[in-house]
Amino acid sequence: MNTYVLLSVIDIVLLIAGLAIYLFIVGGQLAGVAEKLEECSDLVRQISKNAEPIVAGVSHINRTGGIVAGALPLLYGMAEGIVVGVTPRAEEPAERPPNVPAAGRRRSRLHEAVGYNPDATRKAPAHAAK
Amino acid sequence: MNETVLTLTSTQENLWKGAIIGGFVIVLAVAALLTILVVEVRTIDRRVVKVRDSLKAAAHNTADSVLIGQTAEGVEAVLAEGLEHHLFLGRVLGKVRS
Numbered sequence: 675m676n677t678y679v680l681l682s683v684i685d686i687v688l689l690i691a692g693l694a695i696y697l698f699i700v701g702g703q704l705a706g707v708a709e710k711l712e713e714c715s716d717l718v719r720q721i722s723k724n725a726e727p728i729v730a731g732v733s734h735i736n737r738t739g740g741i742v743a744g745a746l747p748l749l750y751g752m753a754e755g756i757v758v759g760v761t762p763r764a765e766e767p768a769e770r771p772p773n774v775p776a777a778g779r780r781r782s783r784l785h786e787a788v789g790y791n792p793d794a795t796r797k798a799p800a801h802a803a804k
Numbered sequence: 805m806n807e808t809v810l811t812l813t814s815t816q817e818n819l820w821k822g823a824i825i826g827g828f829v830i831v832l833a834v835a836a837l838l839t840i841l842v843v844e845v846r847t848i849d850r851r852v853v854k855v856r857d858s859l860k861a862a863a864h865n866t867a868d869s870v871l872i873g874q875t876a877e878g879v880e881a882v883l884a885e886g887l888e889h890h891l892f893l894g895r896v897l898g899k900v901r902s
Contacts, residue, residue: 675812678820685827692831696838703845710852717859724866731872738879745886752893759900 785791812820 675810678817678824681824682820682827685824685831688831689827689834692835692838696835696842699842700838700845703842703849707845707849707852710849710856714852714856714859717856717863720863721859721866724863724869727873728866728869731869731876734876735872735879738876738883742879742883742886745883745890749886749890749893752890752897755897756893756900759897
């Protein structure tokens with residue numbers, strides 16, 4: 675019977691000691707997790723504070739940029755009008771002559787093609803004729 | 805003094821023996837479950853560290869968001885300057901055409 679009593683006491687002591695040790699370990703770990711989560715909470719608050727001006731600022735930039743983009747075609751249209759108005763133009767002649775080819779009158783090569791070349795025979799040197 | 809001696813029947817002895825064995829089994833089961841609990845809490849701890857690092861990076865990334873307001877003011881200045889250009893070009897265009 676004494677053996678049974680001893681074993682029962684050992685059983686109960688093991689249970690209580692095991693629970694105590696494990697709860698101590700888990701308690702320490704959970705305290706560390708809680709500390710880190712508090713740090714995370716501070717970081718989230720900081721991010722939220724940092725993100726507050728983003729929406730207002732970006733919508734402001736979008737609105738102003740839209741106005742600028744809409745006004746630019748008007749601006750360069752006006753600039754083109756100024757360039758056209760300022761560029762000097764060549765004065766037109768009072769009476770327009772008929773159109774002539776830029777290289778003068780065209781020379782036909784049909785005679786040369788059939789072997790008739792009166793200009794060459796006329797301009798041929800004297801010793802060649804001999 | 806009379807000494808009292810308790811004697812147990814075999815059934816009682818068997819029940820006590822069973823209770824002791826059951827108690828040990830329960831102690832082992834509790835140890836296993838608490839080991840799992842410790843391992844899970846350690847995993848949570850590691851992942852909370854990762855979350856904290858990500859949040860630190862996000863806080864670092866958004867730290868310069870104050871500059872967005874300044875950029876908006878700069879774009880506003882560009883618009884004002886563009887309006888000045890518009891007025892100038894309007895005046896010059898009128899003179900060139902005339």
